[in-house]
Amino acid sequence: MSYYQALGLAREPFSTSPDPAFFFRSSSHMQALARLEIAIRLRRGLSLILGDVGTGKTTLARTLLANVPQEDGFVFHMILDPLFESEYQFLTHLSRLFGVQAPGKSTLDCREAIEHHLFQGGVMEGRTTVLIVDEGQKLSLDMLENLRMLLNYETNEFKLLQLVIFAQMELLARIGRIRNFMDRVAMRYLINPLSEQETAEMIQFRLHSAGLAEGRALFTPEAIRAIHHATQGYPRRIALLCHNALESLVMHDTSLVDEGLIDALLQDEVRWAREAAAS
Numbered sequence: 381m382s383y384y385q386a387l388g389l390a391r392e393p394f395s396t397s398p399d400p401a402f403f404f405r406s407s408s409h410m411q412a413l414a415r416l417e418i419a420i421r422l423r424r425g426l427s428l429i430l431g432d433v434g435t436g437k438t439t440l441a442r443t444l445l446a447n448v449p450q451e452d453g454f455v456f457h458m459i460l461d462p463l464f465e466s467e468y469q470f471l472t473h474l475s476r477l478f479g480v481q482a483p484g485k486s487t488l489d490c491r492e493a494i495e496h497h498l499f500q501g502g503v504m505e506g507r508t509t510v511l512i513v514d515e516g517q518k519l520s521l522d523m524l525e526n527l528r529m530l531l532n533y534e535t536n537e538f539k540l541l542q543l544v545i546f547a548q549m550e551l552l553a554r555i556g557r558i559r560n561f562m563d564r565v566a567m568r569y570l571i572n573p574l575s576e577q578e579t580a581e582m583i584q585f586r587l588h589s590a591g592l593a594e595g596r597a598l599f600t601p602e603a604i605r606a607i608h609h610a611t612q613g614y615p616r617r618i619a620l621l622c623h624n625a626l627e628s629l630v631m632h633d634t635s636l637v638d639e640g641l642i643d644a645l646l647q648d649e650v651r652w653a654r655e656a657a658a659s
């Protein structure tokens with residue numbers, strides 16, 4: 381029997397995979413999502429979502445995909461890890477992703493074929509092409525320059541490519557080095573970590589999503605305060621700590637995570653970090 385079944389849950393509540401089913405709508409995540417949807421629907425071009433590691437960017441990207449219905453004429457494409465060896469490799473990847481018929485043999489041909497495809501879809505067939513790039517801090521200057529060129533492509537009313545980049549802060553410096561790129565950003569948003577109240581709500585939300593009965597709690601308020609303090613409200617760290625806490629509950633055959641248990645887990649983490657540093 382899995383540890384979560386022992387606690388009366390149907391699913392694992394604190395897995396660290398970016399599953400939209402466990403997406404808690406914190407005020408920061410909600411705002412980012414709402415503004416993204418508006419920017420895409422208005423076909424405003426480039427949106428930039430920034431945030432530290434573990435703030436929920438990938439989860440947000442997947443939730444956006446699940447949120448905007450394809451029936452409205454939106455076609456989504458996603459690049460999870462934008463590491464390419466050359467401009468040409470990047471452009472042929474984009475061509476294949478978009479379903480461009482004859483991608484072309486040079487970077488110029490490729491770009492033209494993509495532009496033709498975007499025009500055909502956007503103007504003749506009423507389709508909106510949305511490209512989501514995750515781990516955007518890995519985009520090289522060359523790739524950014526190519527994306528900028530594709531973003532230049534527009535009708536009198538709207539941009540033909542909708543681009544959403546999720547990235548860590550370091551992308552900003554690189555973008556700053558490309559002339560006119562910053563001017564292209566139609567929407568930018570910085571994801572903030574969760575408040576203590578939201579940390580409590582996220583924990584409760586994920587437990588209920590995993591099947592915890594209404595009115596039942598597995599964490600004391602003091603434990604939640606300690607979790608928020610230790611994680612600074614970063615969702616990935618919250619999920620990891622909660623996962624360890626629940627495993628420990630089952631191991632010790634108890635039913636409520638209290639502050640003492642969280643403290644013990646944190647001390648254990650410190651010990652491991654020290655060992656790792658010394659080895």
Ligand SMILES: Nc1ncnc2c1ncn2[C@@H]1O[C@H](COP(=O)(O)OP(=O)(O)O)[C@@H](O)[C@H]1O
Nearest residue numbers: 396402403404433434435436437438439615616
């Ligand atoms: N809004 C949220 N609600 C619930 N869990 C979240 C939320 N945002 C992030 N998480 C959790 O945090 C972890 C890291 O999220 P992720 O999207 O991979 O962060 P990032 O891409 O910014 O590094 C995952 O376990 C994810 O489930």
Ligand SMILES: [Mg+2]
Nearest residue numbers: 437438514515
């Ligand atoms: Mg990510």
